[in-house]
Amino acid sequence: MKFAFHTLGCKVNLFETQALMQLAAERGHEIVDQGADAVIVNTCTVTAVSDHKNIRAFHKLRRDNPDAVIAACGCFAQLEPERVRASGEIDLICGTRERAAILRQCEQAVCGHVEPAATHTDERFEVLPAGVPRGRTRALLKIEDGCDNFCAYCIIPYARGRVRSMPPERVESEVNRLQTFGVHEIVLTGIELSSYGRDLSQDISLVPLLRSLLGAHPGLRFRLGSLDPRTADQAFCNELSGYDNLARHFHLSLQSGCDSVLQRMNRKYDTALFHQNVSSLRRAFPDCSITTDLIVGFPGETEAEFQETLTFLERCAFASVHVFPYSRRAGTRADQMEGQVPQPVKEARAARAKALAEHLSERYRAGFVGRALSVLPEHPVSGGLWACHSSFFFPVYLSGGGLSKNTPVSARITELYRDGLRAEKIL
Structure with missing residues (x-):
């Protein structure tokens, strides 16, 4: 059979798609861009805009593959299966658990034996093999899934469930397998990577896992996905600064540089702690790239609060900032908050933040010229x-x-x- 894949959303989704491609190849299937017998689309639901992108993707995939079996997995399929069915384009739905089963269901559907597919709520960590993209020297490895934070704007804990972690011995096994494929860098990722190990035991957490991997594989570089800002404290720096094979890039998710907005968002830190940890990282890892995410126009955000955020971006001197206008998402607390910011104001603030982000990026990168x-x-x-x-x-x-x-x-x-x-x- 010929399989095609389409991914929307984050690096975790990308990892999961690559894993499904790996499994499909191991089952003897051909991975194609056109002329597929089955298409699997991995969906995202982080914002209402993402939901609309999913529906548009369904229609396009059906136009491009009129005779194929089309299956949907991922967060949108998990959270909104009825909307997926209502699109009229999707034959099978999987969700965010038991993803590997979607391959077997596609095989049966192509042969005319349709097995009803459904979303699952299994709370175990689903171990998927890390795929190695053709022609690439680095690979993603998802070691954690789910989130317990329940930020006011975020629907993902409802789509992904509670924190679930890959056992350390399986992480080591996957790293060894990737190294045999010639991978030189592994990006450790997860929905809430900082929570790794919370569900396993009190003795298992992200930093001890990193120490073990960095020490056992000195010739392999490890890069971290997005971190809760509280993770990168002085103890984190003390434990890891001696390892040259830890990438000098740390992505700390900020979301706002104003404490009152952070409180409304239900974030678990303030700007003082964030900046303290940024300073610790720079002392321990000189010249490291510190990048972040930013939501502008969150409900109730005033011009003064937005200006606080711009000032804080300057103070942190980020290497890169991903700027997003706040997007309402049904089912979250923020959707019901008063003080929704008009769309033109959100877009104008996003443009101003992006202009500052570009200036900060250029200033940071310019420091490397001649090195x-x-x-x-x-x-x-x-x-x-x-x-x-x-x-x-x-x-x-x-x-x-x-x-x-x-x-x-x-x-x-x-x-x-x-x-x-x-x-x-x-x-």
Whole structure:
């Protein structure tokens, strides 16, 4: 059979799609972009906008694959199965649990034996094999699922369930398997990565797991996905600063730089703690990339509160900021809050925040011009350049012959370029 896959949403969804592709290949199926017998779409429901994107994707996939079996999995399929069915385009629904079963159900449906598919509520961690994207030198590894935080704007705990973690021995097994495939960097990810191990035992948490992985695989770089800002405290820095194979990139999810807004969001920290931990990271990991997410126009946000956020972005000097206008999501507390900010105001604030974010990014990246970095070529791009990645956040575009995937090289940064930096190979 021929399988095609379509992913919406976050890196966790991307990992899960790659895992399904890996399982499909192991079952003898061909992975294609066109002419599929079955299509699996991995959905997102983080905002109302995401829901609309899902429906549009369903219609397009059906137009492009009129005779295929189309299956939906992921957060939207878990939370809104009736809306998925009402689209009239989806044959099978899986949700966020027991994803591997969707392959068998697609096989049966293509053969005319339709088994009713449904969403599941199993609270165990579903272990999926990490897939290695063709031509890539790094891979995602999901080690945690679910969230217990229940932020006022977020529907994901209802779609993903409570925190569930991959047992440490299975994490080690997956890392070993990825290393045999020639992977040079593994990105550890999860819905609430900082909560890793909370469901397993009091002795298991993210930092001890990292120490174990970093010590056992000194030639393999590990990068962390999004972290709760409370995680990156002085103890975190003390435990991990001695490992050169921990990427110098930390993504701390801010959401607002104003304490009153953070309280309304039901975030569990304030700006003082956030900045304290940013400072600890910079002392322990000099020049590290610190990136973040930001929601503007949250219910009740005043111009003065927004200005506090802009000032705080400057103070933290982020390497990159992902800016999102607040999007109402039915089923969350924020959807029922008074003081909903008009859409034009949200969009104007988002534009101002993005302009500041670009300035901060350029200022941070400019600090690397003239420096030598070790980079890992990943794939050629236009202009005779190779896209590479380093220990830091930004991509490096490298010129020069004799480059090959999976072979680290020393490069000197010459200028700002696109979303990253341009460099020349040091001979």
